[in-house]
Amino acid sequence: xxxxxxxxxxxxxxxxxxxxxxxxxxxxxxxxxxPVANATPQKIVIAxxxxxxxxxxxxxxxxxxxAQNNVKLLIxxxxxxxxxxxxxxxxxxxxxxxxxxxxxxxxxxxYGVNRRSFASNSFxxxxxKNDPAGITNMTPEAGFKALYLQGxxxxxxxxxxxRGDGSGTQTAEQNVWKSAGYxxxxxxxxxxxxxxxxxxxxxxxxxxxxxxxxxxxxxxxxYLAYKNNLTLTPVITKGPSLLNIYSVMAxxxxxxxxxxxxxxxxxxxxxxxxxxxxxxxxxxxxKYGKSLFIPMSVTVPTATAGWVGDYSTPATALAPTTTxxxxxxxxxxxxxxxxxxxxxxxxxxxx
Amino acid sequence: xxxxASGFAQAVNLIVTLNPEVxxxxxxSLYISFxxxxxxxxxxxxxxxxxxxxxxxxKAALLTIIQTLYSVPTVVVGLLIYLFISRSGPxxxxxxxxxxxxxxxxxxxxxxxxxxxxxxTALGGVDKNIRDTLLSLGATEFQGIFQIIxxxxxxxxxxxxxxxxxxxxxxxxxxxxxxNIAGETRVLTTxxxxxxGMGDFPFSIALGLILLAIALVVVVCLNLVTRRYAA
Numbered sequence: 292x293x294x295x296x297x298x299x300x301x302x303x304x305x306x307x308x309x310x311x312x313x314x315x316x317x318x319x320x321x322x323x324x325x326p327v328a329n330a331t332p333q334k335i336v337i338a339x340x341x342x343x344x345x346x347x348x349x350x351x352x353x354x355x356x357x358a359q360n361n362v363k364l365l366i367x368x369x370x371x372x373x374x375x376x377x378x379x380x381x382x383x384x385x386x387x388x389x390x391x392x393x394x395x396x397x398x399x400x401x402y403g404v405n406r407r408s409f410a411s412n413s414f415x416x417x418x419x420k421n422d423p424a425g426i427t428n429m430t431p432e433a434g435f436k437a438l439y440l441q442g443x444x445x446x447x448x449x450x451x452x453x454r455g456d457g458s459g460t461q462t463a464e465q466n467v468w469k470s471a472g473y474x475x476x477x478x479x480x481x482x483x484x485x486x487x488x489x490x491x492x493x494x495x496x497x498x499x500x501x502x503x504x505x506x507x508x509x510x511x512x513x514y515l516a517y518k519n520n521l522t523l524t525p526v527i528t529k530g531p532s533l534l535n536i537y538s539v540m541a542x543x544x545x546x547x548x549x550x551x552x553x554x555x556x557x558x559x560x561x562x563x564x565x566x567x568x569x570x571x572x573x574x575x576x577x578k579y580g581k582s583l584f585i586p587m588s589v590t591v592p593t594a595t596a597g598w599v600g601d602y603s604t605p606a607t608a609l610a611p612t613t614t615x616x617x618x619x620x621x622x623x624x625x626x627x628x629x630x631x632x633x634x635x636x637x638x639x640x641x642x
Numbered sequence: 643x644x645x646x647a648s649g650f651a652q653a654v655n656l657i658v659t660l661n662p663e664v665x666x667x668x669x670x671s672l673y674i675s676f677x678x679x680x681x682x683x684x685x686x687x688x689x690x691x692x693x694x695x696x697x698x699x700x701k702a703a704l705l706t707i708i709q710t711l712y713s714v715p716t717v718v719v720g721l722l723i724y725l726f727i728s729r730s731g732p733x734x735x736x737x738x739x740x741x742x743x744x745x746x747x748x749x750x751x752x753x754x755x756x757x758x759x760x761x762x763t764a765l766g767g768v769d770k771n772i773r774d775t776l777l778s779l780g781a782t783e784f785q786g787i788f789q790i791i792x793x794x795x796x797x798x799x800x801x802x803x804x805x806x807x808x809x810x811x812x813x814x815x816x817x818x819x820x821x822n823i824a825g826e827t828r829v830l831t832t833x834x835x836x837x838x839g840m841g842d843f844p845f846s847i848a849l850g851l852i853l854l855a856i857a858l859v860v861v862v863c864l865n866l867v868t869r870r871y872a873a
Contacts, residue, residue, distance in 0.1 A: 336740060336821075341839060345836075345839055345840045347840075350824070365740055365821070365823045365826055366823060366824065367740060367821030367822060367823055368822070368836075369817070369821070369822075380728045380729060380730045380731075381728070381729040381730050381734075382728050382729050382730075382739055382740075492839045493839070494838065494839040494840065494841055495838075495839065516840055516841050517841040519841075520841055520843070544730075546729065546730075
């Protein structure tokens, strides 16, 4: 008898425990969103990359945008490749990445509207403090060439670690190899023990490089956030091929509700507004002593045609223009310095 | 090495002061994994009883498949569920992606095999005579299953707890289905992955300690129950 009672008691306690957790779980999820909204806020999913999210910029901008609009931003950061895939499947409403070539493919596929570039910064090449390969202050291309030659010669302590995860940062690295005159898949990838493909996020790759005394290419924001845990120092910080452009676009597909595209457009216009541009420029100054991002309002970088999207025309379109616009329709001031007549892929004027 | 020491110190501080962010993440983790465990138990225990009670063609093969699925990678479950509940997937209209409910679904699917398999094993450990006696006394199948499950309740309880352990410690489903959205779907494991990626080791250590503390509480409870009733 008493045994039965005990079992009952235990069961009751477990159920009670679960219920408490359940209820508290519910209440916490309900109370955490800012209790301003009288109507339930619209939920907008932003797919973004780890390197952008990890700098904290989005957490910094999110409350500002939510204060202006009855909206709850759900930000998920899972790496450029995954973020673009989510957007293609219609699982996100806004795509925020730094992989211009992949973005243009995305836009060309009709998966998005209103691509706007809002900021840029520079990738940097970091390495051990004693710089065993001696590449300090070279151009990125010359530095990579030196790393390749010494790596293939099995020079002691010369290693390069690549993200190896298909991220925007890895794409940038591949572009440097390309402009240095190497075919990445044939000459660089798996070319020897000097070239290590990590398959990890930026922070973990930096740590790996630090432990191994290797060189790697990183976005500056993650490096600054990590600096204190690393024995690495920036060796190459300047060069056109290190340009890192951040762009935003609204997801479009047949099922995408118009009100979500409208809210996405509001967010895009928020990012390119003078106030937010100033905020972006100030972000990180107090913590790192320098801006992590250069807003387009300050400097519009020179890049491959189409990479820097429109940065001033307000986003209004609710669907992609059916005919792919020609290069000349790029917005006033949009830069296309290095090459001349590549198609601008329907970015630019849709106002 | 000082990283570890200072990390632990800050971790303890975050826990003792009931840091709201840490608490919210821990509660959400408990909510999701408890719910998944209960759902999975509600499915696995009766189903395990049915599998145990019936001899059918391919039973051994079925058990082998179930046991193989013990070690299904969490990201694979995450990917499968994602493909189903993606807006472009067959269940997209439910809007489960990036919600705690979607994560509960994913974790339930993840832990059903291990719970089911262990329940069947647990029932197999019950003396065959009990079943025969029950049936000879005229028990219906339902009564028979019920009594045998009662007989094996401690082994079943540990199966359930093992399922909970797998649910609360997994990161694949939580990341792919939940999306690690702050305040919405960020749980202990995904928060640890994120904070480590951001170089905030103390926060990660604090969350790791909480995860271990939850495991400790669960195991101690299990041991108390078992010791009291096994005697």
